[in-house]
Amino acid sequence: MDLLTLTLKPRWGNDTVADLIVSASFPAAAIPSEPGKPELSYPEIAYGGRCPFPDYEILALTDDLGDMPYHLDSTASFYDSAPCRGIFFERPANGTLRWSTRLLPRILPEGYQSSPYFDFRAEPLGLNGCGLFAFILPQTGDVPLLTRLDWDLSEMPEGARGIWSFGEGTVEKVLTSWQVRMTLFNTGLMHCFERDGLGVYWFSQPDMDVAAIAERLYPIYRYMKDYFHDTESRFRVFLRRDPFRFSGGGSACPYSFISGYSAYGGTDEAHWFDVLIHEMTHTWPAMEDPADGDSAWFCEGCTEFYSTLLPYRGGFLDAEATVRSLNDKITGCYLNNRYRLTPNAELPAIQWQDLRAQKIPYGRGFLYLANVDARLRRLGKGSIDEFVIPHDILHPSTQQEWVDFVRAKLGESGLREFQDMLDGKLIIPEENLFGPDIVTVQSEVELDGEKVISWHWEVRQK
Numbered sequence: 001m002d003l004l005t006l007t008l009k010p011r012w013g014n015d016t017v018a019d020l021i022v023s024a025s026f027p028a029a030a031i032p033s034e035p036g037k038p039e040l041s042y043p044e045i046a047y048g049g050r051c052p053f054p055d056y057e058i059l060a061l062t063d064d065l066g067d068m069p070y071h072l073d074s075t076a077s078f079y080d081s082a083p084c085r086g087i088f089f090e091r092p093a094n095g096t097l098r099w100s101t102r103l104l105p106r107i108l109p110e111g112y113q114s115s116p117y118f119d120f121r122a123e124p125l126g127l128n129g130c131g132l133f134a135f136i137l138p139q140t141g142d143v144p145l146l147t148r149l150d151w152d153l154s155e156m157p158e159g160a161r162g163i164w165s166f167g168e169g170t171v172e173k174v175l176t177s178w179q180v181r182m183t184l185f186n187t188g189l190m191h192c193f194e195r196d197g198l199g200v201y202w203f204s205q206p207d208m209d210v211a212a213i214a215e216r217l218y219p220i221y222r223y224m225k226d227y228f229h230d231t232e233s234r235f236r237v238f239l240r241r242d243p244f245r246f247s248g249g250g251s252a253c254p255y256s257f258i259s260g261y262s263a264y265g266g267t268d269e270a271h272w273f274d275v276l277i278h279e280m281t282h283t284w285p286a287m288e289d290p291a292d293g294d295s296a297w298f299c300e301g302c303t304e305f306y307s308t309l310l311p312y313r314g315g316f317l318d319a320e321a322t323v324r325s326l327n328d329k330i331t332g333c334y335l336n337n338r339y340r341l342t343p344n345a346e347l348p349a350i351q352w353q354d355l356r357a358q359k360i361p362y363g364r365g366f367l368y369l370a371n372v373d374a375r376l377r378r379l380g381k382g383s384i385d386e387f388v389i390p391h392d393i394l395h396p397s398t399q400q401e402w403v404d405f406v407r408a409k410l411g412e413s414g415l416r417e418f419q420d421m422l423d424g425k426l427i428i429p430e431e432n433l434f435g436p437d438i439v440t441v442q443s444e445v446e447l448d449g450e451k452v453i454s455w456h457w458e459v460r461q462k
């Protein structure tokens with residue numbers, strides 16, 4: 001297996017990380033050579049213009065023959081939602097390719113208050129970012145690479161740490177180049193909560209008791225990794241201090257996520273706890289997303305399903321808290337959303353302009369999957385666990401496998417229900433979706449000036 005090495009060298013300045021030097025190596029012969037395709041590439045900007053690759057300079061690019069002449073140009077995207085830049089070599093490469101870049105932390109545009117959190121940002125005492133917007137990599141497709149990431153902390157203060165999604169210090173992991181891009185890293189002088197595979201890391205002290213929240217999260221994490229038969233899993237949470245008021249979002253990568261809080265305070269602890277559970281749950285229910293957003297109904301919907309129901313079934317959250325969550329995630333995000341009849345395929349085009357559209361796949365997928373799960377259980381045909389548990393975010397399912405699953409379990413009606421969900425047909429909740437203590441209540445809501453049917457959930461009165 002070909003070895004990709006990455007060494008991250010953060011350099012301290014002005015009480016934070018001033019820049020990061022990323023040095024990489026890879027065998028030249030392992031880079032697929034196709035006319036018109038660059039040898040190395042990166043996304044320029046993604047997520048509707050919200051997430052740019054940071055300002056950088058190429059410090060060196062060599063192979064066994066010496067300096068490699070190259071030019072930069074735009075290139076066909078390896079990633080649907082992002083225009084990409086390529087580094088095109090001007091002679092054949094030989095031996096081991098080595099390249100290093102110096103990245104500068106992003107300076108946020110005026111008035112910026114946004115996510116996703118994959119951009120490359122420093123804050124007092126440290127810096128974090130995502131491989132997608134920090135690493136320039138060969139385009140090696142789905143080929144697994146032995147990836148070795150390590151840190152050079154020689155220009156950091158005493159006590160500084162460097163942590164990657166998959167561990168601290170020198171870590172080796174077999175990953176495709178896309179999976180290397182979808183990793184998070186965190187470096188600086190940090191606080192932490194670390195127990196039995198769960199790690200939470202933050203620089204300055206937020207206006208909430210992070211360690212206390214991590215204590216509450218820990219048993220749910222334990223319960224979930226047992227539930228999904230993934231007992232060896234590790235999970236890391238990196239906190240980011242946003243220099244704007246509206247914060248509190250999160251962005252997930254395999255086995256890690258990054259979460260924002262506002263430097264101005266006002267953190268809603270209960271909401272943040274929910275976000276933590278949601279993002280942690282992303283580790284397991286996974287489906288390939290060939291065109292950006294195609295699988296959001298599953299990736300987000302199924303994550304909502306388990307992140308809401310497992311803490312309830314496991315006894316960590318009561319019916320009242322769960323009902324609040326259901327009403328927020330299904331009624332609020334989907335049933336009472338003006339885009340509730342918009343087909344899935346039309347959502348990506350509008351979702352970054354109107355965040356209400358972005359929430360549809362979460363609630364729609366959740367209710368659809370809850371319906372399928374309830375029907376399977378009622379018919380004695382198992383549950384959606386059978387489909388979900390064999391996969392995780394590094395080994396995602398495919399939409400075709402889901403089609404095969406519902407066809408095998410539920411026949412034509414299962415297929416029709418799936419197609420209806422994709423087409424945006426209103427999903428009517430099955431009875432007794434969430435156990436004996438939670439009742440489904442029909443109601444009416446006004447959407448675009450029209451009264452329409454909706455549902456919410458209540459705790460059963462004893």
Ligand SMILES: [Zn+2]
Pocket residue numbers: 252278279282299300303
């Ligand atoms: Zn999510």
